[in-house]
Amino acid sequence: MSLEPEAARPREGPAHEIRFTLNGVQRSASVGITMSALQMLRDVIGLTGTKYGCGEGECGACTIIVDGLSVNSCLLFALDCDGRELTTIEGLAGDARAKVLSQAFVEYGAVQCGFCTPGMMVQATHLLATQPHPDAAAAKRAIEGNLCRCTGYQKIAQAIVAAGQALAAGDQP
């Protein structure tokens, strides 16, 4: 979907103006009542790092952080983002924990086609924020809701564990 005049949005109803914090920046957006946060991020705001994989909360490719919790942005109405703090994969660029994690994703071979990777990265960053030193079982549990068809998950879990260890060792903040 692209930015369209109100009249050309037959099933979305009138647009509403919402205000929220996105990746540390305050902003507003004009969204329809049926629009998901995922559609708003991708089609209204133009941040395409968050992926559409299923649209019904089953694959985790659209995972973002809302007020400190990881959520499937396809299941969140855009309207419900009003007044909240959103972080997407793009917003992790300056995050010290995510930097260690993305390095681990690269070095441990956790990336193949890469389509699930942004969701995995966001979910794993959220895990390390709440549980800094996960073991393999905890890492796998944390990404249970994120589907990957390429890697078999093993190397993703290893990367998450290694990032936790690197952070604990004080390699990075």
Add this chain to the structure above:
Amino acid sequence: MNETMTRPAAGASLIGQRIAKLDAPEKAAGKTRYVHDIELPGQLHAAILRSSRVHARIIRIDTSAARALPGVHAVLTAADVPDQRPIGVAKDHLPLKSDRVRSLRDEVAAVAADSEAIALEALRLIEVEYEDLPVVADAEAALAPGSPLVHPPIPGAAAGAPVGLAGRADNIAMRFDYGHGDLARGEAESDVVVEDCFALHYVTHCCLGVSGVIAEFDAKGNLLLYSNTQVPFLHKREFAEILGMDPARIRIIQPPIGGGFGSKLDIYPFEVICVWLARATGRPVRLVFSREEEFLASPTRQPVRLTLRSGCTKDGRLTFRAVHTLHDNGAYTSWGATTPFVMMQTFSSLYRVPHCDYHTIAVYSNNPYAGSFRGYGNLQATFAVEAHMDKLAEATGMDPLEFRLKNAQVVGEVSGQGMVFRSCGFQDCLRTAAQRSDFQSKHREYAANRNAPGRFKRGIGIASMLHVGGGAKIYPSDGCGTILKLDDFGHVTLITGASEIGQGSETVLSQLVCEELGLPMTAVTVVNNDTDITPWDVGVHASRTTFIAGNSAIGAARKARAKILAAAASRFDCAADSLALRDGHIVRAASGERLTELARFLRSLHFSDRAELVMTSFYYEPPSVHQDKNFKGDVSAAYAWAAQVIEVEVDTDTGVVRMLRVTAAHDVGRVLNRLGIEGQIEGGIVMGQGYALTENLVVEAGRIRNPSFRDYKLITAPEIPEMDVNFIESMDGEGPQGAKGVGEAPAICVAAATANAIYNATGVRITSLPFTPERVYRALHGALPALRPTPVMAQR
């Protein structure tokens, strides 16, 4: 394995190292732009109206309300594109259906609009009146005399016209009949004969990135496609035929692909329709599926019914195999219908079988469209063969490992089908997988404990596989081209025909080039996604890219090296073969003494009186041959082997099977990128785990009942088994640095080994998939209905 990437020391070989994927950093940052993320100026959004009926005549289509909706730019039905040309391998598929729909996925109308929401709203305004026709819901029913026809003959069609224009008098899409030796003699020599029926189910690729395409005509009227295809050059040719365009005016750009696995090997109606919409509107048009549409309208693995009869002597020598299979193509024929090419290799040549017969019929039905999928028929064939290897071993009182070793192919063997095994680590694979898993003693122990009290039973099973590992000569050329350009700063642009679909080809190709030119991985940029720039390649399939494109890249790099060293030899007044390229320098090969920096030398060549820019090209064609009309011939330049041992726990109260541990040993020729190849194997094993245990696309009377991730169960992270991945390096003489293909191999024998493990645990042999709790529970209680034999038709 739990190791990070390696950072090779300066001058050290890159081969066998753990090299991080070149595109991993941008993917981990979410910066990679897939087809879904590209927004061209003026781009419209398309959606397709699909049939709501399984098999019906189209009486009337009314698009007037849709056309009147504000924001709609074009509505197309078959009436708007007269003279449609049929697409696909059998030319049996018209992109927009005119008088008849043959499956639920069938395209009836399409819309291009200012937004996806408007396009979807327009679809709801299109009225279609159908008259239902009898449904061919089963492959066996499709063969029955008097069955309704899926493509009935069209009166007045030109003689020799393809099925899509002329129809046909039966539902048979393709037949394959293969044989070597003398089956009757094989039977007569047998002390033990076993026969079983197998049923293999529907599964689908579930690429995380849904299907999509963008079509645009530029100011000159040339077509630009942003496509997820795995076969850009074949696609370009087929598009030219369908559109009646000069192929020179078609350019295909491949954005990074969100998963392929064989699903992007065919040309599909949605791609053609998107081009028509772009032509009708004069605007770029993007068409992207929803996940539900992906389940309904993208291909599946071929469902197969199979009857296998096998024999051996009492000392455990295989005598014969007789195979009949029935494949359900769905309403149209995909490349996947040619999976028998691969299946017959497993029956005829995985083990030494002196007498073998194989017969396949692929039929039309009103079921989902079956396509090609990683492993390409080999999961189905291996499931049956490896069940019989265990049954015959048991009947002759032999251990399953010993029985396999006795019949395993060895190096130098020429199989009954004419495949020549110049490198073959099969026996090493079997021994390694068995030793590392303690297979033999566990197999005895678990069988002995089978009837002991207790709810949970452990079992261990072994299975093997053979797959092409050096390309597959199906198309007139199985080659790939490379262009190499070195700039004034010692940087290399590697332009290859081979596509990257996530498997890591651009990384491994860069490695091979850097190894030849003595450069670090940072010295290469890969260009691999634009048919206007890249040289020809047949496509990503048949586990061929590392082997074929790798040899091509090495060829171009060696030409560049020879050119550089020849120039250096005259500059330094020595023999070219006394020089080498190492660590970004031209050095004396013997002493390693650095003569000059490579970049500096390239500049001096370029900016001199006889200016020269170092550029080379190379086209590699493997020394394989096309099969003859009897399907015999050495179709691949190398063959890959593997054995996997799988340990399971069966909950006999619930039928739940847990996969505990997979010990895999793969003959990959040589490991080029250890990090990348582990990722291929682990991912393949887990894909095989899904095929074995959870994935099942439920099709009832032509309708898919579970088109969502909620109801189609993929394996999730906590469910993966412990994986012990081992490599047998047989150093193939033709392979790039000795390597062979591996992409499809790891998924192939998982289900077969799991079946053998369940038997080991419970004494119950299940010959249909998947091993869901319900199926296993029924089998444990003798309540699984017996499978009917595969229908046999008179041979031609």
